[in-house]
Amino acid sequence: MALSPVISRLIEALRCLPGVGPKSAQRMAFHLLQRNREAARELARVIEEAVAAVGRCESCRTLSEGALCPVCASPRRDPLILCVVETPADMAAIDASTGYRGMFFVLMGHLSPLDGIGPAELGLDQFERRLDGGGIAEVILATSATVEGEATAHYLAEMVRERGIRATRIAQGVPMGGELEFVDGGTLARAIAARRDAS
Amino acid sequence: MALSPVISRLIEALRCLPGVGPKSAQRMAFHLLQRNREAARELARVIEEAVAAVGRCESCRTLSEGALCPVCASPRRDPLILCVVETPADMAAIDASTGYRGMFFVLMGHLSPLDGIGPAELGLDQFERRLDGGGIAEVILATSATVEGEATAHYLAEMVRERGIRATRIAQGVPMGGELEFVDGGTLARAIAARRDAS
Numbered sequence: 001m002a003l004s005p006v007i008s009r010l011i012e013a014l015r016c017l018p019g020v021g022p023k024s025a026q027r028m029a030f031h032l033l034q035r036n037r038e039a040a041r042e043l044a045r046v047i048e049e050a051v052a053a054v055g056r057c058e059s060c061r062t063l064s065e066g067a068l069c070p071v072c073a074s075p076r077r078d079p080l081i082l083c084v085v086e087t088p089a090d091m092a093a094i095d096a097s098t099g100y101r102g103m104f105f106v107l108m109g110h111l112s113p114l115d116g117i118g119p120a121e122l123g124l125d126q127f128e129r130r131l132d133g134g135g136i137a138e139v140i141l142a143t144s145a146t147v148e149g150e151a152t153a154h155y156l157a158e159m160v161r162e163r164g165i166r167a168t169r170i171a172q173g174v175p176m177g178g179e180l181e182f183v184d185g186g187t188l189a190r191a192i193a194a195r196r197d198a199s
Numbered sequence: 200m201a202l203s204p205v206i207s208r209l210i211e212a213l214r215c216l217p218g219v220g221p222k223s224a225q226r227m228a229f230h231l232l233q234r235n236r237e238a239a240r241e242l243a244r245v246i247e248e249a250v251a252a253v254g255r256c257e258s259c260r261t262l263s264e265g266a267l268c269p270v271c272a273s274p275r276r277d278p279l280i281l282c283v284v285e286t287p288a289d290m291a292a293i294d295a296s297t298g299y300r301g302m303f304f305v306l307m308g309h310l311s312p313l314d315g316i317g318p319a320e321l322g323l324d325q326f327e328r329r330l331d332g333g334g335i336a337e338v339i340l341a342t343s344a345t346v347e348g349e350a351t352a353h354y355l356a357e358m359v360r361e362r363g364i365r366a367t368r369i370a371q372g373v374p375m376g377g378e379l380e381f382v383d384g385g386t387l388a389r390a391i392a393a394r395r396d397a398s
Contacts (some may be wrong), residue, residue, distance in 0.1 A: 002294035002303075003287075004264035006249045013245040016238035018230045019223065029249070030288050031217045033262050034307070037250050039215035044246040046212040047231065050205045051239045054232050063232050065203035088202075089229050095201035104201075108233070 007033070059130075061123050062088045062106040071095065071104055078102045082130070083140040084156060086110050086149065094142060102140075105130065110148040111155060122152075124159070131163050138166045145172050206232070258329075260322050261287045261305040270294065270303055277301045281329070282339040283355060285309050285348065293341060301339075304329065309347040310354060321351075323358070330362050337365045344371050 003011075007029060014025040032040040056062070057069035064070075071077060071091075081102030085091050091104045107122040119125070130136070139160045143149035153169055160167035173191035174183050183191075202210075206228060213224040231239040255261070256268035263269075270276060270290075280301030284290045290303050306321040318324070329335070338359045342348035352368055359366035372390035373382050382390075 002261075002268070002270050002291045004253065004262070004268060006245070006252050006264045007262060010245050010249040013238070013242045016231070016235055016242055017227045019226070024218065026288060026291070027218070028216045030262070030286065032215075032246065033249060033253050034287070036215055039212070040246050040250050043212045043215055044243040044250070046205070046209050047239050047243040047246075050209040050228070050232060051236050051243070053205050054203065062201075063203070063206060063229065065205050069201070069203060071201050087229065088233070089225060092201045092225070 057106075060091075060104045060106055061108060061126070062091055062104065076101070079135055080137040081140065082136050082138070083142050084127075084153075085142045086144060086152075090142065090144075100140075107143070107152070110143060110146075110152040112148055119155075124156075127156075128159065131160065131165060136165055138168060141167060141169045256305075259290075259303045259305050260307060260325065261290055261303065275300070278334055279336040280339065281335050281337070282341050283326075284341045285343055285351075289341065289343075299339075306342070306351070309342055309345075309351040311347055318354075323355075326355075327358065330359065330364060335364055337367060340366060340368045 010029045010032075011022070011025045014020055014028050015022065017025075020028070032043075053065050054063050055065075057064035057072055058067050059072040060069060062069050062071075066073065078101055081100075082105055083091075083094060083100060083102055084105045084107065085094065086107050086109060088106055088108075091106055094100055095104075105123075105127055109117050109122055111117060111119070111122065131139075139156070141153040141156055143153045143156075157167040157169070171194070172187070173194060174180065174187060180188065209228045209231075210221070210224045213219055213227050214221065216224075219227070231242075252264050253262050254264075256263035256271055257266050258271040259268060261268050261270075265272065277300055280299075281304055282290075282293060282299060282301055283304045283306065284293065285306050285308060287305055287307075290305055293299055294303075304322075304326055308316050308321055310316060310318070310321065330338075338355070340352040340355055342352045342355075356366040356368070370393070371386070372393060373379065373386060379387065
């Protein structure tokens with residue numbers, strides 16, 4: 001083997017990143033060592049710091065440095081609406097690209113009994129306490145449009161409606177810019193079934 | 200913004216990796232924090248260690264932990280042949296997938312006068328000393344098949360031949376598994392020009 005042991009270990013360690021195979025890991029390792037040592041040091045520092053500092057938001061369960069995440073801590077958000085998402089990435093995407101300014105609840109996954117992920121793992125006890133605490137008029141179910149996401153949304157909708165709170169599901173249909181010819185059949189069928197009066 | 204400051208900084212820091220844009224950086228950051236904190240800590244540790252420990256091999260200039268890289272330190276390599284490559288990655292690729300068991304010399308780039316990369320930056324003084332030291336019968340020029348790589352190979356070939364040493368260039372032609380229909384014209388032209396007697 002032509003590589004020093006610590007370089008091999010660096011390549012191996014970089015493979016913990018999602019989507020990084022042996023080839024990209026090697027490319028990243030050489031890049032860090034050949035051209036960008038200061039950035040490499042900074043990356044190591046920030047990873048350490050983030051792993052040590054980041055926990056869960058007490059209110060919405062997203063990844064957060066403080067006890068409350070920036071959204072839950074903000075006085076400008078509308079506390080009447082609660083949007084339930086599967087991951088912190090989904091929360092960031094909705095916050096960044098929609099006009100939504102209500103609160104969030106992050107499941108950190110979806111119901112998946114075969115993988116041992118049930119209501120307790122998704123913090124649904126905390127979700128119930130939040131609903132029972134009052135002051136929530138609508139819960140938007142923004143789980144993925146997958147089988148598991150749909151099942152999770154269905155389960156949550158029951159919990160929400162039982163308490164006399166409005167439960168809504170994000171719209172499904174043809175994506176923006178979607179040419180019908182290239183949209184899959186399932187999506188098309190749903191878009192026809194959920195058609196609305198033309199505006 | 201829905202993200203804690205340290206998470207934003209982690210996303211930013213991950214973008215120093217080659218081929219990592221804002222979306223992948225975010226995905227990597229969430230992956231490290233949600234699922235893989237032990238691997239994240241290990242990654243930080245190994246980056247720090249590699250950046251501190253890895254320098255250049257005194258003999259071949261590749262990235263190395265020790266004064267000599269594993270190849271230069273090995274008593275089993277053939278000291279008669281020297282293979283010149285542009286990067287440590289090229290050296291690793293040739294070592295891993297060919298039967299080549301000679302020595303290497305790593306330029307860490309190619310001649311590129313417009314970018315201020317001349318003979319000194321590529322360690323050609325060290326290369327000359329190595330040639331003059333004697334004991335080398337052949338120099339394989341394994342720089343890339345690009346304009347800069349060709350120019351560099353040409354320059355090095357002169358240096359090598361001046362000293363009465365054999366200079367060879369790696370073969371160029373149709374790659375393995377390459378269907379002729381999809382091979383570019385330049386490669387095809389070269390493959391025809393460099394044709395050999397059929398075996």
